[in-house]
Amino acid sequence: MSLTDTSLSNVIRERHSVRKYDPNHKIAREEIEEMLEEATLAPSSSNLQPWRFIVFQDEHAKKELRELANNQEQIETASAIIAVLGDTEMYKSVEKIYRANYEAGYMDEENMRRLIDSTNSTYPHAPVETRKNIASFDAGLVAMQLMLIAKARGYDTVPMGGFDKERFAERFDVSDRYIPIVLIALGKAAGPAFQSSRLPVEDVVRYI
Template sequence: MKDIILGRRSIRKYTNEKISNETLENMLNDALRAPSSRNLQPVRLFVIESQTAREKLRPILMGNQLQLDTASHIILVTADIRKYDDAHIIFDRSVEQGMMPVEIRNRNLESFKNLEINPTDTNYLNSLHLDGGLFSMNFMLVARTYGYDTCPIGGFNKKLVHEALGIDSRYAPVLLISVGKADESGYESIRLSAKEVTKFID
């Protein structure tokens, strides 16, 4: 695992090797084990593979054209602003599989009914982005265990992505991730040490 973490690089150029749908689904399933607030799992994914889909994305990218042209897939990571609407799916399944008492399921779902969700609230959106970020880092590490590499792409117009790709505005865009077989070694980069960025509180 240490080699996976320390060997990760942001890869911008990929070979023409395509990741199979089965392998990609396995990678996504592994990455979806990432934690999320109250286990509501708001991450929703949109996969760009075809040339038609790539051309829809191209105008709203701020650079990053090499990844778009060479990656096996580009994944748009989003988070569902209306995540509480589907909470019953997760909790019902948890009860069915003996992972949660029905009383806890009922209590949780009842508490969600009283929540007043403001989809423009910064704190709420930040929590969604955190969940999306946890998934994204998981996916980038998982990809390496399958022999593939990635590059996180924040440089795209988040205000135009819904219209460009034809997706519902309930899905808040978090990040694009390119993934494929590396055709370059990537760049090494320095990291500040734990001693430099850490302080123990007395």
């Protein structure tokens, strides 16, 4: 989907967090995959794309997830819940990523090899906390992009950080390599969006 500047501005202004969803509305897996494919065009550190997703559509699984997410109603009523995870060992994908760039003609072989070698000499030796911060930041970028894409397609969303991440990882077999970051409810609104104000720009910007 191609958005003009004007329509993008409208999408940004019209997107609000929705907590009431039509439980009967279904979204096809194919459309969810299209939205995720567009979302993963978001920028990422060294193009290592440390985001991973678990899509919940099964009613029993959503009921279990609700128990881990402070009993939030939208977990069960939304068409899908998309869990965004961060890969703290994102460097393990470097060969696949940069070889794909080379084969697509985006870089020559020398640069491909240089970037692979550079990544392998730095990322594995970075502190785990640093890699967690990178993964969390990049996952935030892809999550926001996903919510805007959903709104442009006529759907609503709400991000949820309030869930038991340790129990989530244990229940849904998430290895220590990945950190659960946010749950995103996706569906058709069945009630008004949550409205909120923003601080004036002059309160949050400083020019130098």
